[in-house]
Amino acid sequence: MKTILGISAFYHDSAATILVDGKIIAAAQEERFTRKKHDSSYPFNAVEFVLKFANIKLNEVDQIIFFEKPFLKFERLLETYVAFAPKGFRSFCKAMPTWLKEKLFQKKILFNKLKMHDDKFNDERKIFFSDHHLSHAASAFFPSPFEEAIVLTADGVGEWATTTVAIGKGNNLEIQKEIHFPHSLGLLYSSFTYYTGFKVNSGEYKLMGLAPYGEPIYEDKIKENLIDIKEDGSFHLDQTYFNYATGLTMTSQKFHMLFGQNSRDPKKEELTQFHMDIAASIQKVTEDIMIKLAKSLKEEFNIPNLCLAGGVALNCVANGKILRAKIFDNIWIQPAAGDAGGSMGAALALWHIEQNNPRLVNVTDDMNGSYLGPEYEQKQVEDELKKIGATFEVLSDDELIEKTAYSLSLEEAIGWFQGRMEFGPRALGGRSILGDPRSSNMQKNLNLKVKYRESFRPFAPSILRDDLSEWFNINVDSPYMLIVSDVSKDKIIVMTEDQKKLFGIEKLNIKRSEIPSVTHVDYSARIQTVHEKTNKKYFDLIKRFKEKTGCPIVINTSFNVRGEPIVNTPTDAFNCFMGTELDKLVIGNCYLDKKKQNLNLKKDYATNFELD
Known part of the structure; x- marks a missing residue:
């Protein structure tokens, strides 16, 4: 029996997944145990749960894999600040102590956290690191019901990548193309989440739900100023309108001037028709980009199946539009498409890609209906x-x-x-x-x-x-x-x-x-x-x-x-x-x-x- 423990943590939606002989046995998010929404801390309780469910002690686990590479993320942080310097010095000063103390030396930190589960765990060589977007892509492809698929992932940002295209076939998965930070569809959408007065990384659902109450009257303004969308769906953001690369907010004063209002303060201001129209506009732009990407990928690779993951894959309106456009014969979306699913993807990538274990395709999928958490007798x-x-x-x-x-x-x-x-x-x-x-x-x-x-x-x-x-x-x-x-x-x-x-x-x-x-x-x-x-x-x-x-x-x-x-x-x-x-x-x-x-x-x- 071979076991792999996958962990995602330290950004948002920390989670743990356990595989036994490549099969998904259990997975859970830390927030459910701590009662703290989107909990980003080390997922102690989630790890405890999956180990208990699999009836295994940590020192008996064969490999432990983290869903991203902290050194690459740190490199992106440093290069971003250098590229934008001297702008952003305040947020640089704010970020550095956390990185130097907690995030950069993650292997050591993880090792110490893991010992809390089992003092007999003493082998640091069991700890591995995956690539953020490979973890997303693996979470979308390997549990899917497809032998072969195009895998599109889009979110805020991983290490450098914000959008990736991979091709999955059997037990193999290779990333073919990437769009890099600061150009990010997830961060574009989150900027509008912030602008309409909702919380970034949790209020995106609200923005999507608000969109049908408005008209996309700002669509052209967004496309002409904020984002340059190419024919194949790739894109480039004008950073002068944003503040997320170096600042402590998502949008800049130039962004507010473009739309004629400052960002909404949810404690003081009600939602108005303006905010509904803004929501409708960014939703329409997001859908257009996703459909363009899907069409160009189908044309280029001519594979009938599409898998989706990353936070943007939770935009079920855009998913419905891709389906209705009949670009692909079949679409499968990872239900834990955000960072929580990275714990599962990292483990599956290690099992199939690194260790070259065969993959048996399930006609429905391998997620057990996504019922993977605790149950009570x-x-x-x-x-x-x-x-x-x-x-x-x-x-x-x-x-x-x-x-x-x-x-x-x-x-x-x-x-x-x-x-x-x-x-x-x-x-x-x-x-x-x-x-x-x-x-x-x-x-x-x-x-x-x-x-x-x-x-x-x-x-x-x-x-x-x-x-x-x-x-x-x-x-x-x-x-x-x-x-x-x-x-x-x-x-x-x-x-x-x-x-x-x-x-x-x-x-x-x-x-x-x-x-x-x-x-x-x-x-x-x-x-x-x-x-x-x-x-x-x-x-x-x-x-x-x-x-x-x-x-x-x-x-x-x-x-x-x-x-x-x-x-x-x-x-x-x-x-x-x-x-x-x-x-x-x-x-x-x-x-x-x-x-x-x-x-x-x-x-x-x-x-x-x-x-x-």
Whole structure:
């Protein structure tokens, strides 16, 4: 038995993955254990979990691999400051102590951290380093269902690369082309995230969700000033508009002057139509670049399959546009496309590329539905709930499905905690909040009363795979909620002329389809297809809901409030349940009714977590 431990850490979304004989056994993000969103610290808890799940001690692990090369990153930092000097001296002074103390001598630091798990671990030669974008590319290709594929990765920045193209074939993967820092599609998008008043590295989803409320009226301004896009999709950013290379902010004064406003202060300023139009504009530019890249790569390499990873691959609207353009026969996107997935990619790259181990292609994929995290036995759940003082009843599988489906049909909000926790940013029916998509009020109520977040943010539909093409203009698997598609024409309610004249958020409360709570203002939805094989209990629940209502869809959003990581333990789930206006909580076979709980156990969740 050969084991490899993959680790990503020290930037954002630290994580750990373990492979046994090349098979992905377990993977988890550190934030789920520490309850600190996007936790970047050494993933002690995640490493502990994967080792325990694989039933192995650290000193028995054959190799440990880190997802990037710190020396190359340091080289980029130094060369950037030299190139822009004397500009950026302040941020240079701020960055240096951290690098010299913590990041540069990472092998030694990692060795010391690893010893915390097992004092018998004493072999520094077991520690290896991967390349950041190779880790991303490997996470996209090796678990994919393709023997051969073009692999496109795009994010903020790794060591030097910001966008890479690789070709994967069998157990081989080679990077063919790169775009280097400071020219970065991820950092361009994050600059607009910052400009509209959202948090960089977490608010990008908000920007994408805000875009359909606006018109892309600044598209030409962006293309004519900020970015030079070539015919093949490669690009060059004018750095005078940005401040991320050397400064402590993302955008420069010149950027603000171009658009006529300073960046929004979320504590003082509301979102306006201007911000919606800005969001629509950068989203359109991003989609155009991704489609150009996809077309030129298909033309150049003539391979029918595309794999995507890197933070930009989480832009499910752009993914949907690539799919709709029919450039490739098949597309597969790594569900943990950001840095967390780097821990998995680094381990897979070591196993297949460096050690030349053969690869067996799975017709679906090798991600086990991305259910790779911790799970709890029924007895553990009951013991934990009793300890907290929760009131619950234990039901058979069939009773549980029946009661939950009935509760959903009454437009109640359900906390759903089953099986293994998901790896990646999306809840996929393991740690989810569920609702009735037919309700006109559910989107607003879930956002404001349960998630404590902006009312405009859309929710995703989980749909039985066999019913997909009847409800949406798509007929390919989307198990990881990473593709956006339009609602079928016969399910749409066309807006009146007066409604069409409404601006921005005013459009939110207009019923646009038979499933209004998962239909975005542009008649689109971010789809998750549910398969019996990967998540039977969730599949059975939606099937029972369909039998009751004729609707094979439920609202699925992550089980957390704004600013909180997705719940990990039954205690996390109960705390979130008691701190929000969720009506019911279902953990394993335990069924909890809010009305029957001790009110002294109520939590103040509305102000518990900082803005995300």
